[in-house]
Amino acid sequence: MLNRRMIGLFLKTAVCLAMLLLSMPGSVRGSDAVTADLLQARYDRINRLLKDGRLDDALQQALRTLDMARGLYGQESAGTAPAIDRVAAVYRAMGRFADAETNLIAALDLVRRGPDLPPEYTVSALNNLAGLYREMGRYGDAEALYLQAVDMQKSLRDESGEGEAALLSNLAVLYMNLARYADAEPLLKRVLAMAEKKAEPDRLSQRMKISMDGRRLEWGRRMLNLANLYFEMKRHEDAESLTMRALGIFQPILGEEHPEVARVKGDLGVLYSATGQYARAEKLLTEAINSASTAYGDKPQPVVAEYYVSLAQLYQEMGNYRDALKVAGHALPILQNTLGGSHPKTLRCLNTIAVIHIYRGEYEQAESVLRQVLETARASLGSRHESLAVYLSNLGNVLAARGRHREANRMFAGAIGINEQKRENAFLILSEQQKLNYVSFMLHQVKLYLSHLLQHGASDPEALGEAMTVWLRWKGAVQEAQGRYGDALYSSDDPVLRRKFDELVRVRRELGGIQLFGGQAARQRGAAETASRLEKRKQALEAELSGLSRDYALERRIGKVDIARLTELLPPDAVYVDFAEIAMTDFSRQMPGRMHYAAFVVASGGKDPVRLLNIADRDALDAVVGSYLKEMRKKAAGLPDHDPTRLERDAVQLYRMLLNPLLPCLNGRTRLYVSPDGLLNLIPLEVLKSESGRYAVEDYRINYVASGRDLARFNTVDPPAGRAVILADPDFDLKRPGQGDTQTLAVEAAEDGRRPAVGIFSGVHFDRLPDTKQEAAAIGTLLKASGYRVDLYEGREAVEENLFAVRHPRILHIATHGYFLDGNATASAATRGVRILLQEPVLTNLNDPVQNPMLRSGVALAGANASIRAGTDHGLVSAERVLGLNLRGTELVTLSACETGTGDIRAGEGVFGLKRAFLMSGAKTLVMSLWNVPSAETTTLMTEFYTRMSQGALKASALREAKLKMMKQNPHPFYWGAFIMVGKPE
Structure with missing residues (x-):
């Protein structure tokens, strides 16, 4: 739908580009200033036609104006750029995106090649093309153009700040489309602060009695942009507060019947509908329709149709399907007559009508409408546009309800195919948390498909094969994508990639320390502020690395796993x-x-x-x-x-x-x-x-x-030389250089804002594990006899520096305490596991370990006790920090510690903890435990495991044989059942 915001964007762009015409030197403009003024008048006429929704008339006027401009300035002159832009604006409003793109690219090319043109015109052309790509769903292209425009805008003298504000707002809308809310929010807050500052009356305006209404209205519009973001984030109270403030600005200035007041009421109506306040929602949406209809008179506008569609969706939620269908049916001809039958907003209205038919059980009518929508969408948007995924899925539901299950499966599969390509494009610019949020939403469609197949297609071999392939490509997708960083580092000499990854490791380390203890940065600006900054930088680095490592995706290296x-x-x-x-x-x-x-x-x-x-x-x-x-x-x-x-x-x-x-x-x-x-x-x-x-x-x-997909990953990296690294029997009380006595350290830490031995690690003390020294000696002897070069770090040498200095050994064995932050702290001193009771969040309003599952599990190394007393995390190697290890090609990582396989579980992504971290760091095989096992029995099992391998048994067989032998000695599964092997078994 062509709403007022989009119309405003078109008009602002028109003004900017039209000024290009008037700013040209006489040799370019020609001598006929009257003709130039006539062109400007034509641009104004096109803008009015656009605003009135008279798109066919606007197109005819735009094409005639373009011919006039070319006759005046020449076919390849930059002077024709404003006219080309007007043609593109009309095509975009009509939903003819391919034609709009052709013209916008031409306008951008002409402006870039124009002699002595100010950069403002290139900025405007970049912004216009980016906006089109955003609407088309080409988000990667849109972001690249927006960022170019933002960079150019920084070099301009933009005293009003309007150009910067417009660009940042548009970029924020793109991030909202991508669910990159953490990126959108600071941009919108910045723009809002700029507008608020301008809306404050200064001495001059007070002395001259200059009205601030225009600036206050702009301030209100910026509030609505941020409110829209909070609505998408389900922060409904914040969204309502901002929208009500904007309404309080608009009403006294514009009057109750003004279209912008109607728009705010419409936004509030949608908000109340989403929060189940149906009576308030209906009242506001009805008022918005009446106000807008009065304002526009006998010229039906797309914005009015927008309110009708929102009201129809409200009635649908209320179960009032009769009125829902009636209201949506009223909106449809408005959209068809103003925007055309192929415009995406028209198609979305038709889709809403189809969904209402589905709720009414009118599957035949729903199918007819959806087939019409699909045919039109394919012709106007292409067969891979993201909106088709929604239409295909809805049609699949209709066909399933009508018992046509084979065809329904094809529709579901088609929708998922589109979403898969969208996922890959989005992954190039998303951080890990953003990827997880994105996949969580998309997995609903995948599992709907599997649910239908399980119930109605489980006997169809072809359909089952296709579904298995779909599940293979979605399960663990985020883990595979995040693991590309290390694959790229292993295979590439790109210094930028290395620098970004090293910075990410440092940021994760510092952020983890603050989240667990408050950190030394708390003395400077406060832990919460520092953590917020680091979290933002972490997400930015992850997003950058996603793009830099795109060529190292598993499927690019080995083909798709079907x-x-x-x-x-x-x-x-x-x-x-x-x-x-x-x-x-x-x-x-x-x-x-x-x-x-x-x-x-x-x-x-x-x-x-x-x-x-x-x-x-x-x-x-x-x-x-x-x-x-x-x-x-x-x-x-x-x-x-x-x-x-x-x-x-x-x-x-x-x-x-x-x-x-x-x-x-x-x-x-x-x-x-x-x-x-x-x-x-x-x-x-x-x-x-x-x-x-x-x-x-x-x-x-x-x-x-x-x-x-792991079965294909096993052979992607050649195994390293025969080097084994063992860390065992750490001296947990080891003091780092400069650490004084622990009592003094605790006092100092408390005074400077850190959290010594309180909160999460309150009362935690790691006892020495003498059995691990025997275990390390036995395993080291076996590995040396098998030809391995063994680096053994024990006691004071079992420090994290030696762990992080490791570069893809063939075997890594860590024998120590594991820890897991949990609500039930139960463990025996005889085991190698510590469950730490979560008594309170470390920091409020922060991504603390309760929220970051990769901080909730880890292993303890030398110095852990002393660091806990000092309020630091040295010696506490969390899963988050393990992500910084380089284990590409490592054949075996053995975590001879307890509960190293536990963690938070995410649907389709497995356990978030040490398991995920070591696999993402490149380990091909990981041995870990799922519950606490006595230290002596762990040593016995591990020694037998390595003995079997030294005798030629494959890894999986060796572990199984070790378990069977221990079962004969201790039949209770508590002693032999906890350790499992994940990854390559050979």
Whole structure:
């Protein structure tokens, strides 16, 4: 829809470019000043036609004006740029984006080549083309042009600041489209502050009694921009506050019936609709419609249609489908007559009508409308425009409701294909958190597709293969994308890439220290302010590195991993099992259902068909998993109420729920590659027990992967030379140079704003682990006998500096305490795990460890105790800091510490903690634990594991054999079941 904001942008651009004509020297303008004035009058006429929505008349006038300008100045003269821009503006308003782009590129080229032209005109042309690309969904191109314009604007003498404010506002809108709210907010706040300052009356204006109404109105408009951002961020109270303030500015200046007042009321109506305040929403939207209709008279405007569509959506939410359809139907002819039938806003109105039909159960009508929308959108926007994903998905829902499931699957798959390309483009300019937010939203569509297939297409081999390929490309997508940084560093000599990555490591380190303790920076400006600055810089660096490492995407290096490729990568006797949490949607009633675990099952060789199984109700299965883990933690803590009978009962129940459904698909195969989802990330399948009394580890060789793409990643980097690094038995009380006695340190830290031994690490003390010294000696001897060069760091040498100096060893073994920040601090002194009770947030209004899961788990190295007492994080190596390690090509990382496999779980992305960090740092295989295990038993298991490898066993086989041997000595799974292997098993 051509709203007032877009019209204003067109008019401002027209003024700027028209001034180009008047600023030209006489030799360029020619002698006929009357003709030049006539051109300006024509530009004004085109702008009025645009404002009135008379697009056909505007186009005819713009084309005639362009012919006149070319006759006056020549075909290739910069003097024709304003006329070309007017043609492009009309095409854009009509939704003819390809024609608009052609003309805007031509205008930009002419302005850039114009003799002695001020840079303002290039800035305006860049802004115009960027705005078009933003509307077309070409966000990467739009950002590049906006940033060029912003850079040029900085060199101009813009005393009013209007040019800078307009550019920053437009850039912020782009970031809103990308859900980059952290980038949009400071821009909009800056623009708002500029407008507020200008709206304050100065001495001159007071003395001369100059009206400040215009500046106050601009201030109000900037408030609305920030309110729109807060609405998108679901910060509804902040959005309402700003919108009400803007309304308070507009009403006394413009009057109750002014279109801008109507616009603010419309915004408030949409806000109240979103927050369930339906009566208030209806009142305001109705007032907006009446005010705008009165203002525009008998000339229906797109902005009025916008309010009608919002009112229709409100009625839809209220279940008043009859009035919703009536109101949307009233908006449609306005949009068709003013913008044309192919304009995106017209198509969105039609889509709204189709959705109302769906809610009314009128699937035939909905299908007819959606097919019309799709046909028109493909012709006008192309077959890959992002809006088509919405239309395809809606049509898929309609077809599913009508029982045409095969065709519905094609629609869902088409929507996801478009979203996948959009995801890859967005990933080039998003930070990790922004990627996670983006994928979280997009995964809803993927899982809707899988839900439909599970219920209505599980017997279609072709459809299952396509769906498996889709899931392969979405599961763990953010982890793979973030891992590109290290791949690029390993393969490239780009100094910019290295410099950016090194800065990111430093920023993560400093930010983590502040988030845990307050940090030394608290003495200077306050920890919260410093952390906010560092978080912003971290996100900016991650976004920059995303673009710099684009050529190192896994699919660019090895091709796309689809179902055919997966079956080739699997060993001959293997089966791949990929779990997914899926809502069992009732498509006939268009209602969400209960969450279930489903599983794709793929056998090697490709002879057996892909299977998609409904495993179990998620809540029921998670309850048993939680019960099992609770009993294990009781055992680890030595609590008297540990119930071995309940533990065994849970193990049998989990076998029945998880493994029994898979057995018919295995066909005797015993080698399993498993990609868990949800809470299944925290339970080792090896400890599940059959009704015959056998543990799964006795019958199956189980290896875990983050996603099926890992099988292709295993062989992308050549293994390094035979070097092994071992860190063990750290001296946790080691004092760093300059540290005094701990009592003095604690006092000093408290005085300068740090948090010594309070809050998160209150009362935490890491005890020495003498067993790890024996473990390191035994493993070092075995590795040396196998030809490895072993670097052993023990006691005072087991410091973080030696860990971070490591460069892709073949084996990295860390034997120490693991820690995990949790709400239940239960652990035994005899284990290598510390659960730290979260008693309070470290800093308020900050991304503290509760919010940053990569800070919640880590390993302790030498000096950890002394650092805790001093209020620093030296010796506490969190998962966030592990991301700075260079482990590309490292064949094996063993975390001989407790609970190193735990962390926060994100749907489709697995566990956020040490597991994710080491894999993203490049490790091919990771051995870790899921609960606390006694230190002595850990040493026994690890020594046996390395002994088996030294005798020629593959990594996965060696760990399994070590477990089986320990099982004979200690049958309870508490002792042998915690350690699992993730990644490459060979």
